Amino acid sequence: MNVEKAKSSFLEAKQDLSPRTLEQYTQALDYLERECPKMPKKPDPLREALNKVQNNWVRDAYWRVWKSFFHWCWWEYDIPNPMDRVQRPQLDEIEPRFLEPEELAMVEAAADNLQDKAIVSLALDSGVRASEFGRLCIADVSTDTIRVWGKGRKRVRVPISPEVRHLLQLIDHDGHSPQALLFS
Numbered sequence: 001m002n003v004e005k006a007k008s009s010f011l012e013a014k015q016d017l018s019p020r021t022l023e024q025y026t027q028a029l030d031y032l033e034r035e036c037p038k039m040p041k042k043p044d045p046l047r048e049a050l051n052k053v054q055n056n057w058v059r060d061a062y063w064r065v066w067k068s069f070f071h072w073c074w075w076e077y078d079i080p081n082p083m084d085r086v087q088r089p090q091l092d093e094i095e096p097r098f099l100e101p102e103e104l105a106m107v108e109a110a111a112d113n114l115q116d117k118a119i120v121s122l123a124l125d126s127g128v129r130a131s132e133f134g135r136l137c138i139a140d141v142s143t144d145t146i147r148v149w150g151k152g153r154k155r156v157r158v159p160i161s162p163e164v165r166h167l168l169q170l171i172d173h174d175g176h177s178p179q180a181l182l183f184s
Helices: 003-013 019-035 044-052 056-077 101-110 114-126 162-170
Strands: 145-149 155-159
Touching: 003 019, 003 056, 019 044, 019 056, 044 056, 101 114, 114 162
Parallel strands: none
Antiparallel strands: 145 155
16 A cells, blocks of 8 residues: 555545644645655654654654554554654753733733623633634633633633623623624
8 A cells, every 4th residue: 555545545534623634634644655655664764754854843743643644544454553663753842931910911901892802801811722712602601611612623611710701791692692603
């Protein structure tokens, strides 16, 4: 079996993933196909291909996709998984940066209407991802939590402060269905 055929089948089987994830999978597997057109049986060709990638973060992303791809190939086609013997690239540790109180105040002050204030406050309070905001419905807000569609299309409850809850209640949703978007 060659990589091109397995790649096509793998991507077809993963169509329920987000477009961004599919794009990342395609990019990583296109590189694999260029470097190893025939399906590698041993880890050395994979190590060599990964070592050609200059950026550590890209190398790690490729490793993760390849790990998933070869596991799928093992499951679907009962072929050996050479990625089992390829170590994950080491990444430099990044220390997270937090906003100082003055910076938080500046961000909150930049919101000039009630909806923007609610969005900014919810983001700062809960850490909800930007992609999760677009799918929030009125019914997703409860007394002390919101329900979001997290990574992997999982429903997750995220705590919110009373202040954020109050701002969300002030937004006019009269006449809207509970399934209507919270921020429109």
